[in-house]
Amino acid sequence: MSILINKDTRVVVQGITGRDGSFHAKKMKAYGTRVVAGVSPGKGGESIDEIPVYNSVWEAVHTKGANTSIIFVPAAFVKDAIMEAVEAGIKLIVCITEGVPTLDIIEARRYATLHGVQIIGPNCPGIISPEKSLVGIMPGNIFIPGHTGVISRSGTLTYEVVQNLTKAGIGQSTAIGVGGDPVIGLFYKELLQMFQDDPETDSIVLIGEIGGDAEQIAAEYIKNHITKPVTVFIAGAAAPAEKRMGHAGAIISSGSGTAQEKWKAFEQVDVPVAKNPSEIPSLLLSQLKG
Amino acid sequence: MSILINKDTRVVVQGITGRDGSFHAKKMKAYGTRVVAGVSPGKGGESIDEIPVYNSVWEAVHTKGANTSIIFVPAAFVKDAIMEAVEAGIKLIVCITEGVPTLDIIEARRYATLHGVQIIGPNCPGIISPEKSLVGIMPGNIFIPGHTGVISRSGTLTYEVVQNLTKAGIGQSTAIGVGGDPVIGLFYKELLQMFQDDPETDSIVLIGEIGGDAEQIAAEYIKNHITKPVTVFIAGAAAPAEKRMGHAGAIISSGSGTAQEKWKAFEQVDVPVAKNPSEIPSLLLSQLKG
């Protein structure tokens, strides 16, 4: 099993005629994802790599049974794209686009939540359940199927960690990049619980960042609700204060949101923290054996 | 049993310091309703007939455990009052006020629905479960407990019908005035189903009006979902076309929405239609016996 996506996931690509949209639509399809449709208003009737393009998500849902959407449209159009997906009946939305205004995502997410629709992202690399489905922009080749769930605020750092896991023979049940923005859809708490409930996941890797206190809240949540072993890495220990470290959410503000605080929060609830991503596999294995 | 309200209903009166609000708060309390609080911004700390007044519904919910609200505020403030009740955690809202703009009620109702909150009204006389609870402005003395559910678009016509029922010894499980506006909260379909599911209700009286096609839809719904006997009266057979008969919703428009159409719809699904409200008890009894 896996969480969020599996073999039955039927993906519609919003913004499929753009550079990134078409590139990754093909990559996802090549990986084995059921990419059933693309959307690009005014280009209905065309096709990209034999994926039919529609004018609206509604058509994609009602003609091709899409249940999951991946969004590549420019930041200015993301709010609208999410709301379109929700109204069309999509159940899971993965938003890759970066640079989305925070209040746009707050409004779109609120609408989605009221309709029971889940969002991953924005500004994220998406989701992969190795050898089942890839709804994202991850390089599929570094992932192998297995029993470790991965949750990360970062994109490429996730690949780094996963490559280390894979080299150590630790496969992944599902890996999710939640996105680096201050306000995002599903986050640690919800995903930790999904992995806890997933019988095929036996351990979890959590990759955090400086900024905010989501990691501190996650540590508290792990203490109270998660029985499976968790291993943590936090990026940004060397970051200066008051600077946005690339991600809109990664900023140490008024001395709060530091890596050191976050390390402490996890260590207090006995969750091991790696200081180099390459240490993660051994920390994980020692817990699984212990 | 009863539907919507019962002995556990804890009522907050929004607009309790107004003329109608205070009059009916006292009446409801005298009837035995648990009127736990009133709301009137700026008058928090006062009391009406020993009912404590608060500045906000939130306080009424969190201090006195109110779960049902009845609204008497002027039409211009109804949208806000409904949204306040929803946000405060009220589960059932009864809106007595008449003259509420249709788009206001559409917006407020949408918000309520998204939060699983039910609305009765506006422009309605409320709900009564005889000898259990009165959340409305009905004259309690004409009702007696029993097994007939009453659903009506009218106020005083409902009293007329109920008085006839009571005189014939037919008690009521719950009687609901749904309101005479074009757009209202719970309507025939939802309430018919609640009565169908209520083990203490054995029959239903439906009092309709000209305007719209809600009665036609109700007839169809009865045919497919309701096994308990239903008796119908439709007001407005003598109404001229294109005139609003008092209720904003009661208008025959482009020749559609006539009493004759509605009679036909019920007769087609074998639901007896009374031509004089006084015939309702006998039509009902003949079905219960038959």
Add this chain to the structure above:
Amino acid sequence: MKIHEFQAKELFEQYAIPTVRGKICKDQDSAAIAYSEIKPKAAVIKAQVLTGGRGKAGGVKIANNEDEVRQKTKEILGMNIKGNIVNKVMIVPAYPIKRECYLGMTIDRNKRCVVVITSKAGGVEIEEIAAFAPQKINRYLIDASIGIPDFKARNIALSLFDEMDQVKQTARVIQNMYRLMLEKDASLIEINPLIEDDKGIIIALDGKMTFDDNALFKHPDIAHLAELSDEEIKENEAKTKGFSYIQLTGSIGCMVNGAGLAMATLDLIKLYGGDPANFLDIGGSSNPQKVIEAMQLLTSDPKVKVILINIFGGITRCDDVANGLLAAFKQIKISVPIVIRLTGTNEDEGNKIIADSGFIRSEDMTQAIQKAVELSKI
């Protein structure tokens, strides 16, 4: 409340909905002057009346020169269209139409939301399309919690046009219509036809709007547009006093509280062979002054041979009604018999107050109505 085409088009302009306004003329001379700005092109002369079906009734005509403009203006002015006398026309340039369609926005009572209705078969009345080609009508329900975001406007517009240029223009029209609907509490906005002209421009060639009477208090600018018939003026006067009043043609004056009970009262009067003089609902709030004014209204109708008062007290208290009646008697001379039925909230107090008033009292509605019918035939 209905408004004229030219008034609707003024609102369209305020809301950036492209339209053609034309000139309003009340006689042939001003029509000829209006045409001088259009010639040598053809003009369309459109009756301004507060009812639909104007085209079918001959209220819209094309004129190719000044003589025709004068002639056809003369034909249209004074026309009676479904009881409405035409006293003004709109003169607009005839427009080059590449494609015409229907775009409307109204309230869906059952779904409890705004609905946008579109059809590629524009120019004909929507009721006709609905009757003969229902498959050509599209309905889009609007979720009040988000309104009409770009995607929704675009998807609706795609039901009317295929080219993105026209789709984008139409999407903007739809969003502006919705803003107009919300900000002015309209209950209907109809553009029929919405056209694409020979240059690919989308234009609202006609405009029809109705407003929610319950919301007019928010919009003095809209209320101010009302153009009422004598009948409506009387009904509105009653409304400002808190009644719903509709003039009918019979001899039994009715005063009832509650619209449903008032309708049922009329129904039963007819059922028992009588003829009501009016519909009068004195409404939900109990106020003695209202009763006085209601009695004045009833007694001002010379056709009234008997007055039937049917009050079932809920929010209206019977004692208030009774006090009002006694007060009214001190102020108005009433020469017709009065049948009264008073029951419900504070009914004992109410009946006590009028015990010695000389009214014909009845506790039963059917009985009261039968008595009134009987008296109306003497």
Add this chain to the structure above:
Amino acid sequence: MKIHEFQAKELFEQYAIPTVRGKICKDQDSAAIAYSEIKPKAAVIKAQVLTGGRGKAGGVKIANNEDEVRQKTKEILGMNIKGNIVNKVMIVPAYPIKRECYLGMTIDRNKRCVVVITSKAGGVEIEEIAAFAPQKINRYLIDASIGIPDFKARNIALSLFDEMDQVKQTARVIQNMYRLMLEKDASLIEINPLIEDDKGIIIALDGKMTFDDNALFKHPDIAHLAELSDEEIKENEAKTKGFSYIQLTGSIGCMVNGAGLAMATLDLIKLYGGDPANFLDIGGSSNPQKVIEAMQLLTSDPKVKVILINIFGGITRCDDVANGLLAAFKQIKISVPIVIRLTGTNEDEGNKIIADSGFIRSEDMTQAIQKAVELSKI
């Protein structure tokens, strides 16, 4: 993006939030002129700097006459407040304060919504209240689907004032703040203090605003208010090229794709005893021109002794990066050693392209970083 108090107050005025704007002065003479409109009352001289804690640092002073105005303006101008040099002050009349409180609006990351924060303990920094009297702080979460309707604004205002007059004024301030927040994509609006003056009028005596950088594209009027430090100008230039760039003080120039990986790269450089010269995230989209510009940026820093390129291809393709590097080499003379680690999407193609380039290649991140640290120490 932060703006000054006087800029925030201009926006407040646009949004009908009552405030006192005062005059902006850059020297003693203009301060004296500004005071001539205030005298003989006292004036407040407030440093305009893009940081908090201005009051504590001595950047706000009261002056009772012209001499004091000149003297205190002189003291404040040129002051260094948390690294910001004061080059202008605002001169406002001292205000009669009956009551002062705190009203702020910002984003709650965990609840994913706007939060309104109030406290009756105004005038002090909210962080201080939070530390010493957290029970005095109220937080109200805003549901984006309805915003702040009247009831919500009123309930929030009731946490600050008891009299309905002040409650109503404050409720309007809250609704206007929210409209300002939404329409301009603010991420923080702080009024501290919000006061009730001696006549019962509610006034925003101070104003602090921060805007969402991601949304500035929508708001040229706001973007135009930016007053950037030299450092920020350099960072912004990088941003227009699609990078995130932050200048640091070490000797290892870094070019990484992805913020998380870039942060982890800095962390490991420090862990292995090195010192990064910068943070440079070349972002999520692969474009050869970007790589060229990134290399130019890195080589323009004379402190850089070694360049470390750490690319893990996801949305960024390794072959694009490799092509960019080769192209950059043709355009720029690079005299420092380059350590490169290229893996992920199209990594084979990428590594083939740079096979003969003379870069020090490594497939492992730790190894690459250790090598770069080593080279930086030569």
